[in-house]
Amino acid sequence: MNSLDSLKSSIISQFGTPCAVIDLDIIKKNILRAQKICDAAGVANRPHIKTHKSPLLAKMQIDAGARGITCQKLGEAEVMAEAGIDDILIATNILGAARSGRLASLQKKLPLKVCADNHVSLQEYSKAAEAANRPLDVLIECDTGQKRAGVEDPKEAANLVQSIIEDKWLKFTGLLYYPTLQGWDDTQMFHNSLTKMLDDLKVKAKIISTGGTPNFANIGKLEGATEHRAGTCIFNDMMMVQDGFAQLADCGFRVFTSVVSRANENRGILDAGSKTLTSDTGGLNGFGHINEYPEASIIKFSEEHGFLDLEDCKMKPSVGDIVTVIPNHVCVAVNMVDELVMVQNNTILQTVPVAARGMLV
Amino acid sequence: MNSLDSLKSSIISQFGTPCAVIDLDIIKKNILRAQKICDAAGVANRPHIKTHKSPLLAKMQIDAGARGITCQKLGEAEVMAEAGIDDILIATNILGAARSGRLASLQKKLPLKVCADNHVSLQEYSKAAEAANRPLDVLIECDTGQKRAGVEDPKEAANLVQSIIEDKWLKFTGLLYYPTLQGWDDTQMFHNSLTKMLDDLKVKAKIISTGGTPNFANIGKLEGATEHRAGTCIFNDMMMVQDGFAQLADCGFRVFTSVVSRANENRGILDAGSKTLTSDTGGLNGFGHINEYPEASIIKFSEEHGFLDLEDCKMKPSVGDIVTVIPNHVCVAVNMVDELVMVQNNTILQTVPVAARGMLV
Numbered sequence: 001m002n003s004l005d006s007l008k009s010s011i012i013s014q015f016g017t018p019c020a021v022i023d024l025d026i027i028k029k030n031i032l033r034a035q036k037i038c039d040a041a042g043v044a045n046r047p048h049i050k051t052h053k054s055p056l057l058a059k060m061q062i063d064a065g066a067r068g069i070t071c072q073k074l075g076e077a078e079v080m081a082e083a084g085i086d087d088i089l090i091a092t093n094i095l096g097a098a099r100s101g102r103l104a105s106l107q108k109k110l111p112l113k114v115c116a117d118n119h120v121s122l123q124e125y126s127k128a129a130e131a132a133n134r135p136l137d138v139l140i141e142c143d144t145g146q147k148r149a150g151v152e153d154p155k156e157a158a159n160l161v162q163s164i165i166e167d168k169w170l171k172f173t174g175l176l177y178y179p180t181l182q183g184w185d186d187t188q189m190f191h192n193s194l195t196k197m198l199d200d201l202k203v204k205a206k207i208i209s210t211g212g213t214p215n216f217a218n219i220g221k222l223e224g225a226t227e228h229r230a231g232t233c234i235f236n237d238m239m240m241v242q243d244g245f246a247q248l249a250d251c252g253f254r255v256f257t258s259v260v261s262r263a264n265e266n267r268g269i270l271d272a273g274s275k276t277l278t279s280d281t282g283g284l285n286g287f288g289h290i291n292e293y294p295e296a297s298i299i300k301f302s303e304e305h306g307f308l309d310l311e312d313c314k315m316k317p318s319v320g321d322i323v324t325v326i327p328n329h330v331c332v333a334v335n336m337v338d339e340l341v342m343v344q345n346n347t348i349l350q351t352v353p354v355a356a357r358g359m360l361v
Numbered sequence: 362m363n364s365l366d367s368l369k370s371s372i373i374s375q376f377g378t379p380c381a382v383i384d385l386d387i388i389k390k391n392i393l394r395a396q397k398i399c400d401a402a403g404v405a406n407r408p409h410i411k412t413h414k415s416p417l418l419a420k421m422q423i424d425a426g427a428r429g430i431t432c433q434k435l436g437e438a439e440v441m442a443e444a445g446i447d448d449i450l451i452a453t454n455i456l457g458a459a460r461s462g463r464l465a466s467l468q469k470k471l472p473l474k475v476c477a478d479n480h481v482s483l484q485e486y487s488k489a490a491e492a493a494n495r496p497l498d499v500l501i502e503c504d505t506g507q508k509r510a511g512v513e514d515p516k517e518a519a520n521l522v523q524s525i526i527e528d529k530w531l532k533f534t535g536l537l538y539y540p541t542l543q544g545w546d547d548t549q550m551f552h553n554s555l556t557k558m559l560d561d562l563k564v565k566a567k568i569i570s571t572g573g574t575p576n577f578a579n580i581g582k583l584e585g586a587t588e589h590r591a592g593t594c595i596f597n598d599m600m601m602v603q604d605g606f607a608q609l610a611d612c613g614f615r616v617f618t619s620v621v622s623r624a625n626e627n628r629g630i631l632d633a634g635s636k637t638l639t640s641d642t643g644g645l646n647g648f649g650h651i652n653e654y655p656e657a658s659i660i661k662f663s664e665e666h667g668f669l670d671l672e673d674c675k676m677k678p679s680v681g682d683i684v685t686v687i688p689n690h691v692c693v694a695v696n697m698v699d700e701l702v703m704v705q706n707n708t709i710l711q712t713v714p715v716a717a718r719g720m721l722v
Contacts, residue, residue, distance in 0.1 A: 016435075016722035017457030050664060072665045074377075092665065095681060096378030096619035096632045117622050120680040148666055149622040149630045258457035261478050261510035269510045271457045275696050276721050280640040303411060303692055304433045304453065305509055319481040320456060331664055335636050336696075338719055358699055358718075360637050361377035 003346035008256065008322040010348055011341065017258040017322060018272035020337045022352065024344040026252035027057070027234060034216070034233045035065045041220030041228070046070050046089060046209065048231030051331045053356035054340070055083030057234060070211075070229040074102055075359025081110055083355070089113040089139070089209070091176060091229065093149060097361045098124040104131035113207070115176050117141040117151050122163055122170065129169035137173035138164050139207060144190045145183035150176070154190055158197035165203060174207030177222065181214055184221045191224060214243050237330035238289050239282040248289070253334065254324040255288075257306065259317045268317060270298070270306030272325065276336055277301065282328035289326045293317055298325070364707035369683040371709055372617045372702065378683060379618040379633035381698045383713065385705040387613035388418070388595060395577070395594045396426045402581030402589070407431050407450060407570065409592030412692045414717035415701070416444030418595060431572075431590040435463055436720025442471055444716070450474040450500070450570070452537060452590065454510060458722045459485040465492035474568070476537050478502040478512050483524055483531065490530035498534035499525050500568060505551045506544035511537070515551055519558035526564060535568030538583065542575055545582045552585060575604050598691035599650050600643040609650070614695065615685040616649075618667065620678045629678060631659070631667030633686065637697055638662065643689035650687045654678055659686070 011019050038045035044067040049058050058069050058080055068087025071077040074097035077088045093116055097103055106112060107128055114136055116122050122138070129136040140157045143150030151157045157175070164172040175194065179187040191208070198204060208225045210218075213232040219225075232239070235253040236246035255276060261269035277288055279301060287298040287306065293313050300307040306325075310316045317323060327333040334340070335358065339351040372380050399406035405428040410419050419430050419441055429448025432438040435458035438449045454477055458464055467473060468489055475497055477483050483499070490497040501518045504511030512518045518536070525533040536555065540548040552569070559566060569586045571579075574593040580586075593600070596614040597607035616637060622630035638649055640662060648659040648667065654674050661668040667686075671677045678684060688694040695701065696719065700712040 012457065012460045014461070016461035016463060018721050093621040093630075093632075093680075095621045096373065096683075099373045100375070100377035102377060117624065118680045121621070124681075143624055147624070147628065148663060148668065150624060152624050260454040260456045260482070263478065263504055263508070263511060263513050267508065269454075271454075272721070274639070274641055274693055275719075278635070278640060279642070279693070280635055302509060303696075307509065319454075319479045320485075322457075332635055332640070335664075336719060337721065358636075358697060360379050360633070360698065 007346040011256045017256050018276045019256045019341055021254050021256055021341045021343055023252045024342055030234050030252055031061055031064045034230060037216050037219060038228055043225050044227040046227045046229045048229045051231035051234055052334060053354045054352050055080055055355055056352055058085055073359045075361050076356040078106055079356040081106060086110050091115055093117060093121045095121055095124055098128050103128040107132035107134055107136060113137040113173055115139045115141045117149050119163060126167050126169045135169050135171050137171050139174040139176045141176045144177060144187040145180040146178050154194035154197060157194050161201060172203050174205040176209050178211040184218050187222055231331060235330045238284055238326055238328045242284055251326045253330050254326055256322055256324055259319055259321045262319050266311045268308035268310055272306050273304045274301040275303045277327050278332040280329045280332045284328045288328055291324045368707040379616050379637045380702055382615050382617055382702045382704055384613045385703055391595050391613055392422055392425045395591060398577050398580060399589055404586050405588040407588045407590045409590045412592035412595055413695060414715045415713050416441055416716055417713050419446055434720045436722050437717040439467055440717040442467060447471050452476055454478060454482040456482055456485055459489050464489040468493035468495055468497060474498040474534055476500045476502045478510050480524060487528050487530045496530050496532050498532050500535040500537045502537045505548040506541040507539050515555035515558060518555050522562060533564050535566040537570050539572045545579050548583055593692060596691045599645055599687055599689045603645055612687045614691050615687055617683055617685055620680055620682045623680050627672045629669035629671055633667050634665045635662040636664045638688050639693040641690045641693045645689045649689055652685045
């Protein structure tokens, strides 16, 4: 029995399948790599914890040199703050959470950095800061091509900054960008234009943040950028492999899953479906890569079944075999489980709670 | 303020958004409707709890006349058994869970009904039953067109039944079918052929189970069927509306979500993305129906953003508005949250734990 087979036996007897497994050595390497990329570009590293949702892993990132963390939800920030992390940027309009009073409660405990692209958010942030009796640091979210959240026009950004300046409970802290892979020149133009307007307002952005693991290819290209926030790079996934950022060996998250049915020569069923790996294709074909049978395709999911097409496989798995799957999109797969099993050298070390899993608010 | 507006205010202040909300009156009506459909067809109702994963709702179904419940995972069955439900069918090869010893532990507590489509599963079931010192009731899963799990040939089914008969720890209990909508004639042919073989083996299937909410249209068509297992009908969703089984007013699950950004005239962003509603389209366009803005489309998700296309809307939502979304596929959306907020007449009654959420094994 080689050691992967031995690990599979341990996983099946201690946890059963499907089971979400992370590899400590790969993760350590990935954390270090991200830090080095940021260091080389001269920007601070503020990893996005939406990928792992685990205080333990966030602390490993901070220990490796990260300035702080990025969260996407207030609930994630609450979990991270509870674990002792004190430099937290929430990278979105957190309107639905702000109005519940939870933003004020957390701001009372520690000074947060929040983002806005509209005046309604600013008003809610002001109320929350007043309730907390502590001014809130606000970044303006700017859209330069993703067509997601973010102001599309530097003038709108400047207008929001003006409102922040006029509000005693808000402090203008910076600008949040998420350039598209091809959109860095546009982002620079937007940023230059906005910077002139900020000069006129006599304020300066302390934090100028760019984002995304694929954007490591462009890090440092935005003149003035001070920080980068990347999430996926701690684990990597098939999107990152497709993108060229990672190799299969750099993928630190795998789902161990059993072949539970082999109805005929070219078909099989895994005990992992859309409730394990999610229906998120990440724009790729199929629903993940099977390490042991790279020619096999997961062509379809039902909730608890993965449909295998084995036509191109010379060797085919048998019922009872355990295979390991790298998901297309790891961030959503991690969010399906309450804990990760951490291994090193194919030996189980511990379970890691996905403590901020399901923090929708 | 009308009462839905009042409910929205309560939701935002007590929970924030996004928030998964169920409506007790609609659910009661849906439970009753499913029971009546089964009663009228003369088959027992064994609802699939994968949709709600909640003992409280399972007990409502049993109180309304259901014979027992169907689970898809051993972990779901553990939760339901713990809550006192004692007639449980697990409708899949539970190989990865069986080998962890958990099947034996649960079988020691109460007699389960399990399914198999292969000899490996039977061997594991036999071991688990012996460890529990209680024979296991086994159904053979038969595939008549879904091309998922299940034997494709009646002879294979009979062969597995033969093995069950020869195993002192296994009891042959029945047959599990999941006909396609158009596949009921094929299922009948399969079943007739298999029934003859079972006659030769001098055994009789006590349970002959069909499945699926859309298949309520066909219930009773399989001569010999004794039970039906449907899941989605307790809540309904846009797939069921598309299918014609339900109207919008029959949809008892909604996600309350805030409009958090309106970057331009025709775009908007919700605070619910793929980590709330999932990337499961259910084969429909877009990612759910917005009750307040039926002409709006949710055209894309990122993890925590829903991308709104508002081009076809005459009235458009503003930042801060709360809208209610019926998901395309409710079973996967419920599985994202740890609790549901139950309302009646637009008043919050209680939270309902999704106790079997994330029970992958």
